[in-house]
Amino acid sequence: MKQTELFTKTFKEVPKDEVSLNAQLLIRGGFVDKVGAGIYTFLPLGLRVINKIENIVREEMNNIGGQELLMPILLPKDNWEETGRWNVEEMYKIKDENLGLGWTHEEIITPLMKKYLLSSKDLPKYVYQINTKFRNEPRAKSGVLRGREFKMKDMYSFHFDEKDLDEYYERAKQAYLKVYERCGLKEKTYLARATGGEFSESLSYEFQTVTPAGEDIIYICKDCGMGFNKEVFEKRCECGCESFVEEKSIEVGNIFKLGSRYSKVFGLKNENGDNIIMGCYGIGISRLMGAIVEVFNDSKGIIWPKTVAPFSVHLISLDSGDLEIKAKSDEIYSILQNSNIEVLYDNRDDKTAGEKLNDCDLMGMPLRIVVSSKTLKVESVEIKRRKEEKAELVKIKELKDFLKNEI
Amino acid sequence: MKQTELFTKTFKEVPKDEVSLNAQLLIRGGFVDKVGAGIYTFLPLGLRVINKIENIVREEMNNIGGQELLMPILLPKDNWEETGRWNVEEMYKIKDENLGLGWTHEEIITPLMKKYLLSSKDLPKYVYQINTKFRNEPRAKSGVLRGREFKMKDMYSFHFDEKDLDEYYERAKQAYLKVYERCGLKEKTYLARATGGEFSESLSYEFQTVTPAGEDIIYICKDCGMGFNKEVFEKRCECGCESFVEEKSIEVGNIFKLGSRYSKVFGLKNENGDNIIMGCYGIGISRLMGAIVEVFNDSKGIIWPKTVAPFSVHLISLDSGDLEIKAKSDEIYSILQNSNIEVLYDNRDDKTAGEKLNDCDLMGMPLRIVVSSKTLKVESVEIKRRKEEKAELVKIKELKDFLKNEI
Numbered sequence: 001m002k003q004t005e006l007f008t009k010t011f012k013e014v015p016k017d018e019v020s021l022n023a024q025l026l027i028r029g030g031f032v033d034k035v036g037a038g039i040y041t042f043l044p045l046g047l048r049v050i051n052k053i054e055n056i057v058r059e060e061m062n063n064i065g066g067q068e069l070l071m072p073i074l075l076p077k078d079n080w081e082e083t084g085r086w087n088v089e090e091m092y093k094i095k096d097e098n099l100g101l102g103w104t105h106e107e108i109i110t111p112l113m114k115k116y117l118l119s120s121k122d123l124p125k126y127v128y129q130i131n132t133k134f135r136n137e138p139r140a141k142s143g144v145l146r147g148r149e150f151k152m153k154d155m156y157s158f159h160f161d162e163k164d165l166d167e168y169y170e171r172a173k174q175a176y177l178k179v180y181e182r183c184g185l186k187e188k189t190y191l192a193r194a195t196g197g198e199f200s201e202s203l204s205y206e207f208q209t210v211t212p213a214g215e216d217i218i219y220i221c222k223d224c225g226m227g228f229n230k231e232v233f234e235k236r237c238e239c240g241c242e243s244f245v246e247e248k249s250i251e252v253g254n255i256f257k258l259g260s261r262y263s264k265v266f267g268l269k270n271e272n273g274d275n276i277i278m279g280c281y282g283i284g285i286s287r288l289m290g291a292i293v294e295v296f297n298d299s300k301g302i303i304w305p306k307t308v309a310p311f312s313v314h315l316i317s318l319d320s321g322d323l324e325i326k327a328k329s330d331e332i333y334s335i336l337q338n339s340n341i342e343v344l345y346d347n348r349d350d351k352t353a354g355e356k357l358n359d360c361d362l363m364g365m366p367l368r369i370v371v372s373s374k375t376l377k378v379e380s381v382e383i384k385r386r387k388e389e390k391a392e393l394v395k396i397k398e399l400k401d402f403l404k405n406e407i
Numbered sequence: 408m409k410q411t412e413l414f415t416k417t418f419k420e421v422p423k424d425e426v427s428l429n430a431q432l433l434i435r436g437g438f439v440d441k442v443g444a445g446i447y448t449f450l451p452l453g454l455r456v457i458n459k460i461e462n463i464v465r466e467e468m469n470n471i472g473g474q475e476l477l478m479p480i481l482l483p484k485d486n487w488e489e490t491g492r493w494n495v496e497e498m499y500k501i502k503d504e505n506l507g508l509g510w511t512h513e514e515i516i517t518p519l520m521k522k523y524l525l526s527s528k529d530l531p532k533y534v535y536q537i538n539t540k541f542r543n544e545p546r547a548k549s550g551v552l553r554g555r556e557f558k559m560k561d562m563y564s565f566h567f568d569e570k571d572l573d574e575y576y577e578r579a580k581q582a583y584l585k586v587y588e589r590c591g592l593k594e595k596t597y598l599a600r601a602t603g604g605e606f607s608e609s610l611s612y613e614f615q616t617v618t619p620a621g622e623d624i625i626y627i628c629k630d631c632g633m634g635f636n637k638e639v640f641e642k643r644c645e646c647g648c649e650s651f652v653e654e655k656s657i658e659v660g661n662i663f664k665l666g667s668r669y670s671k672v673f674g675l676k677n678e679n680g681d682n683i684i685m686g687c688y689g690i691g692i693s694r695l696m697g698a699i700v701e702v703f704n705d706s707k708g709i710i711w712p713k714t715v716a717p718f719s720v721h722l723i724s725l726d727s728g729d730l731e732i733k734a735k736s737d738e739i740y741s742i743l744q745n746s747n748i749e750v751l752y753d754n755r756d757d758k759t760a761g762e763k764l765n766d767c768d769l770m771g772m773p774l775r776i777v778v779s780s781k782t783l784k785v786e787s788v789e790i791k792r793r794k795e796e797k798a799e800l801v802k803i804k805e806l807k808d809f810l811k812n813e814i
Contacts (some may be wrong), residue, residue: 007474007523007532031658032518035479036506041519042477044534050477067414070449070457072442073480073539074499074556092481094508095500096544099443111438112448116414125414127451132480132539136504149481350528 001311002333003346006030010042010359021213022290023143025302029363031310037164038148046289049311050151051286054130056182056307057153060175065170066128066155071108071177073132074099079107081341082266090135101134106280109156110266119161120269124168124250128155130285143217144290145250151285159277161268165257176207176253183288185209188295189252191228192218196256203232207253213294214248244287250291253283296387302364303386311344314365314407318353318372329371333380334397339353340398341407361386367406371400408718409740410753411438415450415765428620429697430550430719431505431531434708436770438717445547445555446447452770453696455717457558460692461537463589463714464560465732466592467582471575473535473562478515481506486514490672497542508541513665513687515562517673525565529614531575535562537692539751549622551697552657558692564599565686567677572664579688581616583660590695591712592616599634601623603663610639621655657698660690703794709771710793718751718813721772725779727761734779739803743776746807748814768793774813 008030015034023040026032031046042050049366060067077098080086083106092101102108109127131395138149154171159165161186173191194206208218208227219233222243231242251326258273262268283290289308297301306312313336317329329347331402336343344365346356353372360368370382370391383398384391395401415437422441422617424575425431430447433439438453442778449457486491490513498509509515513661516534525532537582540559546556566572568773580598587596599611617626627633629650640651667682669684675683677795703710720743724736727753738752743750751772762778767775775798777789780798790799792808801809 005472005474007520007529007534009525010521033522035515036481036483041483041515044474044476047475047477065412067412067451068454069451070454072448072556073444074443074446074541075444075447076443089498092504092506093500097499098500108442108448113414115440116416118416122414127414134481149479194585398536403729 003343003344003348006044006344008045010362011237015133015231018143018230020143020145020146020290021297022293025293025297025362026144029302036135036148038146040144040149040286041148042286046240047312049304049308050285051290052308052310053183053288054151054153054362057179057283057285058130060127060179060182061128061153061155064126064171066126068129069101069127070129070131071112074107075102075105075135083107083236083262085373092134092136101132103133103135104311105129105154105157105167105283106242106262106278108269108279108326112264112267113158113276114268117131117158117268117276123160123276124158124164126155126168127156128153128281129171142213144286145213145294146215147286150287153283153285155281157279158268159279161274162259162277165259165277165279168256169255169279170256172279175204176255176281176283179283180207180209180252183286183291183292184307184308184310185252185295187347190218190220190225190227192229192248192249193232193382194229194254195231202257202259204254204256206251209252209291209295210249211291211294212248214250216249216251218249219244219246239349250286250287250294253279253281255279259296297364300358301362303362304366306366306407308364309364311342311365313341313343313367313369313403314346314363315343315369315372316346316356316360318356318370320349322373325371325373325376328376331371332371333400335396335399336403339403341403367403410751412757413424413451413751415452417769425546425550427550427551427552427697428704429700432700432704433551433697436571436709439551445544445553447551447554447556447693449693452717455470456696456711456715457692458715460695461558461560461589462732464690464692465584467586467589468533468535468552468560468562471533471578471582473533475536476534477536477538478509478512478519480509482509483517486518490514492671499541499543509538510540510697510775511687511689512536512561512609512614513563513669513685514756517669517675517685518685520563520565521673521675524565524675524677524683530567530677530683531571533562533567534566535560535688549697551642552620552701553622554693557694560690560692562688564572564686564688565675566686568681569666569684572666572684572686576662576664579662579686580612583676583688583690586690587616587659589613589714590611590699590701591625592659592695592699593716595606597625597632597634597656599656600639601636602638609680611661611663611667612684613657613658616659616702617654617656618697618698619655619700623656623658624653626651626653644653657694657701659695659698660688662686662688676680696718704771707765708769709773711739711771711773711794716749716771716773718749718772720748720750720774720810721753721767722750723753723763723767723771723778725763725777726753727756727762729780732778732780732783735783737776742803742806743810745747746810748810774810 033041191320218227263275380393440448625634665685787800
């Protein structure tokens, strides 16, 4: 895409009430726009990131047998009253209507599956959606990490018995770890024991990404690398364990064994009259985007991992007022496009070299390719990885081969 | 996909309060589930249709320069008060909050673009989203044609002057006609003159698909094929034209010249101090799905056009209790999958031939391929197009070539 066509621009300043680093960088780079506290527009560059994360999550859920559907956002009061969750603080309610906005979907998926799961032959089944969710957050100050409106993947599994749930729960855990690995967060993300919270009485797993911006605290065992959230850790502490590191972290996912809590309420049973056993599995897509920005940045801007970057290459034409350089830059842009490389082409002729290079660092594509009179003199382009300092010259005729190993 | 893995089933009956044909067929076939009046879950088969329609719309919007973003659903009261649209009947409001649910997005896109459109050099620009929208419909009885929650594509264009808008408006009109053509609705869809309604004072275009389920009435000129909605037609009638046909129709899209109505309110001006000129362009994605079902069906079920069908082929194994036939059916399933053909494989062994063929007609994939002891005797499968009566035998070894021309 040509940068002159992109409607967004970069900013030096951010709204004064925006205190979180992720939102500051995302707003400055033209990835999101702040509409209100915890409410953001995903601009074209930001939507590309969201779509890439969504596709990674979708692929991993499909790999463990997930079937995608899309449940509504407007949810009837009756369903929530059945489970006693109509009057929870998190839920936005519609004025003068018996409708609330979805912050989780057990109340919809359980009665739905009751229509289709008629016998144990129909089990197990795994269904998920990627949808916008809403939670009434009185203090939404963490950018896209904690929105009042946010994108989430929620999966629900249905089993004949606890044993089958246990097996699937383990597969889901592995699929989740794969998601964080593919998003570049493997080294920073820990599996952590947690309580079941709102959802379940048994212990659950959270996936926690370590960063100073985290609102959670986890305790990581120095030996095995297992994490514990505060509540679970305090109970454990009584046993006298001491080899833990305390870290701030962001909860980037959680998996719960729901057991029969919701199937009991809605009468979802197998042919023997036993309650069907359920699990639920959540990943905040927009929160994951925020976590990635919190982990991968420097003083100049964002450093997108390859797998979620809006574009693989930021091609920058310097001296593009010069017709010959412009023509050569256009040619290189065509070469990249014809190689199916996702490229953002800074063809602006009203910006200085410094402005272009600063924007490039702020926006954070993995690879910067500069075309200038200097590089063209040696029939080359200058290539620099965003996460490294050194740049190198690559002959234009060798560019395609070079990029094959890079992208 | 194997039908034994799909969690949905077909139904003979529909909820008693569901009076619309589109929802009856979509519920019976396992495409949608009704959660409440005008509120539906899109099940895996239905979501596949929605995604295909979305992609057609997305491609056509990208073809006319559209840049995709995603605006929030929760919209601040302040923005709506600026345009005087806070207290409209359509809008759902959040209880105890100054937030309403988006039913249109001029109030968000106009202030957003003010941050980026700094001079006439930045014009024109075209941006769109595909998002869930909400309208308070007291009588939501038309299935997915008129949801209280629905999927919509809304595009907004920004121009230096009326002339530029006029040119783009024409391009958008052509892109819309392309969308309906690609969805199989070309013959049934008319361009119709309408008033600007809520959005604009000038005349606008609607795109109306003729079907008995339509809630609108249009008057189609027998000579030129141009349509007029009732309001416009009644004014025209005074001129004495008489060669019109009156038809019931569904509004499947509309394009409005907004002029400076919203740019004036939010101070979106060019460097000369002139208001920027705007257009807006809507297509209801889920409504389009409903319109397709209303147009393409028979007494047995839905007849999906190729371009939006959830699967291209419904492969049906009869006598699949027989191990040899099962093995051969599995083999043909593999052949189809390896040819990148989207295939739903009815491998159920607890259904009769009649049940399988009835389900196949109800679900409406464009091509039915039957494998049975009878067809295998002549090393063939039986192929039947959903919209035709006659079936033909095709040799298994010629199947791939046959399908090349078909899909």
